[in-house]
Amino acid sequence: MLRPGGRTAFFTVHVTPGLSKRDHRRAVLAGPRAVASRRDQPSLLRAAGFVDIEERDVTAEFLVTAQAWLRFSRELEKELRAIQGPKAFDDQQSDRETILAAIHEGLLSRSLLVATRP
Numbered sequence: 001m002l003r004p005g006g007r008t009a010f011f012t013v014h015v016t017p018g019l020s021k022r023d024h025r026r027a028v029l030a031g032p033r034a035v036a037s038r039r040d041q042p043s044l045l046r047a048a049g050f051v052d053i054e055e056r057d058v059t060a061e062f063l064v065t066a067q068a069w070l071r072f073s074r075e076l077e078k079e080l081r082a083i084q085g086p087k088a089f090d091d092q093q094s095d096r097e098t099i100l101a102a103i104h105e106g107l108l109s110r111s112l113l114v115a116t117r118p
Contacts, residue, residue, distance in 0.1 A: 008050075009114040011058065013099075014041055016109045023107055030102035041113055050115035062110035063103050070096045 015027040015035050028036050037044065042053045073080060073093060081089045102108040 005116065005118065007114060007116050009112065011110060011112050012041060013062070013108055013110050016106055019107065026105075027102060027107035030098045031108050032099075035108070041111060045113065045115045049117060051118055052116040054114045056112040057109060058112050059103065059109045063100075066096065066100045066103055070100060 013032055013035060014037075015024055015031065017040055019027060024038070039047075042055055045053050070093070073089075073096065077089065084092070099108065
């Protein structure tokens with residue numbers, strides 16, 4: 001539970017601000033479930049009562065992580081298929097490829113947000 005006056009920080013994947021309606025829909029389809037909001041992260045935090053909101057774009061680091069995630073899961077495919085099952089592995093790889101493409105296209109971003117609860 002966050003105490004009043006306490007700071008909170010988190011990373012989040014979100015739709016890149018300023019996209020057309022078409023590209024926003026594409027980003028929502030490509031990203032995790034939580035990206036569906038049309039409101040940006042700082043405004044969501046303000047609506048929840050947070051102040052002193054700082055946002056840092058860490059999309060470049062997210063891209064490196066997403067690339068590594070896909071590469072290493074391909075390298076460990078045999079073992080992962082045995083643990084997860086073929087369908088689950090294939091579904092996860094497809095999701096990873098979709099997210100990676102969306103990052104490359106500028107549809108999805110990742111931010112570090114820090115805010116205070118008064």
